[in-house]
Amino acid sequence: MVIRKPLNLAKFKVPKGRVIVLAERCKECGLCIEYCPKQILEYSEDYNEKGFHYPVVKAGMENECIFCLFCQEICPDFAIFSEKEE
Ligand code: SF4
Ligand code: SF4
Numbered sequence: 001m002v003i004r005k006p007l008n009l010a011k012f013k014v015p016k017g018r019v020i021v022l023a024e025r026c027k028e029c030g031l032c033i034e035y036c037p038k039q040i041l042e043y044s045e046d047y048n049e050k051g052f053h054y055p056v057v058k059a060g061m062e063n064e065c066i067f068c069l070f071c072q073e074i075c076p077d078f079a080i081f082s083e084k085e086e
Pocket of ligand 1: 019066
C-alpha cells in the first residue's frame with residue numbers, strides 16, 4: 001500500500017520537549033515507560049526514597065521527546081511532565 005505524503009508536510013514542525021521527572025513521587029508503575037510513543041523512557045538504576053525505580057530518558061534520546069504530554073496525562077502520581085523547548 002502506498003501512503004501519500006501530505007503536500008503541505010513542510011508547514012508542520014514536530015515540537016520538542018524536555019522531560020522532567022519528580023523521582024520521589026514515582027511508584028514504578030511503568031505506565032509512562034510502556035506508553036511513551038517514542039519509547040524514550042526506561043527505569044533508573046537508582047531507587048527513590050520509597051524504594052522504587054523511576055523513569056529516566058534513555059542515553060542518546062535526550063532530544064527525542066515530541067512534547068505529546070502523554071506521560072504527563074497517564075502518570076497517576078503527577079511524577080513526570082515535559083516542557084516545550086523553543
Ligand atoms: S511527552 Fe510524549 S514523547 Fe515525551 S516522554 Fe512524554 S510520552 Fe514520551
Ligand atoms: S507513570 Fe508515574 S508513577 Fe508510573 S513509572 Fe511513570 S513516573 Fe512513575
